[in-house]
Amino acid sequence: MLTPVLSSTRDTSKDESITAWALAARSGDPHAVDLFVRALHRDVRRYVTFLGADPQSAEDLTQDTFLRALGSLHRFEGRSSARTWLLSIARRAVIDSIRYSSSRPRLSDTDDWQGAAERTQSRDLPGFDDGVALAELLDALPDDRRQAFVLTQLVGLPYAEAAGVSDCPVGTVRSRVARARTSLIEWLDEAERRTAAPVAA
Known part of the structure; x- marks a missing residue:
C-alpha cells in the first residue's frame, strides 16, 4: 500500500543559503560550488526522474543540469531562488534529452527488450x-x-x-x-x- 506523499514545508533560510552559495559560486568560490551542488543534487535527480527520465539516464541528466547551471552562473542574479532557477534548467535538459532521443533510432540485439530491461532491475530494495x-x-x-x-x-x-x-x-x-x-x-x-x-x- 502506498503512503500518501505530503508536501513538506522547506526552511526559507535553507533556500536563502543555497541562493547565497550560487551567487558566491558565480564569483569562482569552489567551496560554494560544492555546497550548491550537494544541497540540490537530490532534488534535481528526483525531478528529472519524475519528468520521465529512465533511472539509467536520470543521473546523466542531473549532471547535465549542473553543467548547464555552472556554465550559466554568471547570468544568475538571485532574483528567484537558486532552487527554482536550477529546476527550470533541469526541465529544459529533460526536454532536450527527449527531443534528442526521439530523433535517433533505437537499437536492440534482443526481441524481448522490455523483459531484458526488467531483469536488470533490483527488486529486493x-x-x-x-x-x-x-x-x-x-x-x-x-x-x-x-x-x-x-x-x-x-x-x-x-x-x-x-x-x-x-x-x-x-x-x-x-x-x-x-x-x-x-x-x-x-x-x-x-x-x-x-x-x-x-x-x-
Whole structure:
C-alpha cells in the first residue's frame, strides 16, 4: 500500500543559503560550488526522474543540469531562488534529452527488450514495489499535472516557485495538483477494491 506523499514545508533560510552559495559560486568560490551542488543534487535527480527520465539516464541528466547551471552562473542574479532557477534548467535538459532521443533510432540485439530491461532491475530494495506503483500512477497522469504534483509534493517546492519552474500562474499549479491528487486517490481506491475483491468472493 502506498503512503500518501505530503508536501513538506522547506526552511526559507535553507533556500536563502543555497541562493547565497550560487551567487558566491558565480564569483569562482569552489567551496560554494560544492555546497550548491550537494544541497540540490537530490532534488534535481528526483525531478528529472519524475519528468520521465529512465533511472539509467536520470543521473546523466542531473549532471547535465549542473553543467548547464555552472556554465550559466554568471547570468544568475538571485532574483528567484537558486532552487527554482536550477529546476527550470533541469526541465529544459529533460526536454532536450527527449527531443534528442526521439530523433535517433533505437537499437536492440534482443526481441524481448522490455523483459531484458526488467531483469536488470533490483527488486529486493525496501519500498521497491511502492516506488514502482507510484511511478506507474504518476506516469498515467497528464504531463502538466504530473509535473505540478512532483514539484510540489515530492520535491517540496512552494506553489509560487513551482509556477515559476512551470512558467504558468500559481492558480494553474494549484488546480493541476488538486486534479492529480483526485486522480491518484481514485486509482488507488480502484486498485484496493480489485485486490480485495477475490478475498471477499
